[in-house]
Amino acid sequence: MEPTTRNSPTPSLLDLHPSFGFGDRLGLATPGHILATQAGQLLPIFAQQSVREMDRTNRTPLEVMSAAKEAIRASGWQGAWGADADHLKTETDVINLANAGFTFFTIDPSDFVNNAAANLVQNRLKGALDAVVKSQAFESIGQIEDLYLGKNIEVSNDLTLDFKNKEELYRTVVKYGRAIAYAEKMSGWITKATSGADCEIEVSVDETDTPTTPIEHLFIGMELKRRGIQCVSLAPRFVGQFEKAIDYKGDLDSFELTLAQHVAIARYCGPYKISVHSGSDKFRIYPIIGRVCGNLLHVKTAGTSYLEALRVVAKRNPEAFLEIIKFSIERFNTDRATYHISADLNRVNDPVTLNQKEREVEFLNLDDGRQVMHVTFGSVLTIGKMPDNQPFKEVILETLSTNLDLHNQLLNEHLGRHIRLLSYG
Ligand SMILES: [Zn+2]
Secondary structure, three states: OOOOOOOOOOOOOOOOOOEEEEOOOOOOOHHHHHHHHHHOOOEEEEEEEEHHHHHHHOOOHHHHHHHHHHHHHHHOOOOOOEEEEEEEOOHHHHHHHHHOOOOEEEEOOHHHOOOOHHHOOHHHHHHHHHHHHHOOOOOOHHHHHHHHEOOOEEEEOOEEEOEOOHHHHHHHHHHHHHHHHHHHHHHHHHHHHOOOOOOEEEEEOOOOOOOOOHHHHHHHHHHHHHOOOOOOEEEOOOOOEOOOOOOOEOOHHHHHHHHHHHHHHHHHHOOOEEEEOOOOOOOOOHHHHHHHHOOOEEEEEOHHHHHHHHHHHHHHOHHHHHHHHHHHHHHHHHHHHHOOOOOOHHHOOOHHHOOHHHHHHHHHOOHHHHHHHHHOHHHHHHOOEOOOOOEHHHHHHHHHHOOHHHHHHHHHHHHHHHHHHHOOO
8 A cells, every 4th residue: 555645645556454534524624534434444535525526515526636635735634545437327427537536436326227117017127138238238148147157156155146037137137137248348448547547446236225135146246257346345335224414214233134145245346345335424334334344444424423513513603503403494495305214393393492412412312303303414504594694504604713623523423433343353
């Protein structure tokens, strides 16, 4: 691993070391994130932003990168750190992020995942399979059957997987075949955009309608390998609910059981790390994740740091916080559309009836309020304004700039707790 130097911090490849992604939507969180890394042994990714987040906050890849670099330079941080171009969907995305110096590329082929595959009736299934082959994702149905049908694949000592029959294989190919072919295409764009320089690739299929089954993961992992795409991590969709900004909902035993299968498959097909998206605030399962994944671990967080920034505003600029809450409540039903959350405005108290402390608890500690504040960040940071027309973003940045110590302390405590619990393994 390349150590960074004081004068010119540059991101490194983190390889198969356990790692943790800190998304910073405001550009002032990296000093607090640097402190939080001391809570464990996970290598940090300080510059991490998805294309969608940048669109929603009107930030450029270069701004995201510069904010992280500035903070690293100022703090004298000497360790390795990564830069994740998160959820890339197009060639333009790849080029823009590569030009800004990102070195970790998260391929998101989810637009090509066919979520209807499990429910197609027989003749529709055959038609959909033909369409996948026609799109040139595979040479022929015969090729697919030769590769996967009737094979007992010994993934590990206690895990052997096989496609039970043609139908199960076909449904898996229909669901993921085109997505895998698209990931292959994107991987070519990444090689080209980085001029062959060293970089890392993650493939994410976390944003699908149903959990990724072990056999689906095995199919994806084997196909990536067969196509020569060497990924450093893969993000499946796990069982249970990974809602934004709140703790895991679901059965811990089945989570652990399926996670262990995913890790075994990652070892067999890679090895690559298992990447946990929407990874913030999942305190109930961090000790399990740390223990089961071992070194094959990556976790991504983003919005939770924005909520800690709002906590600074709640404590030091309560009038502004109240305005931001009122605006977020107004925006909520529109902004929630693309998010996996269960918040209900009917369960949230009217902020005007609460005192300052109660408001912080209601909107930054309790589940419904946290999600209301979480999903509206883009609107708050781009169109939200105080009654005197000062943009919220300006007010938030001013408040953070005059309360740097508190901001760093809150981030350190909150993200440090994440890293400590993940390190229990
Ligand atoms: Zn994701």
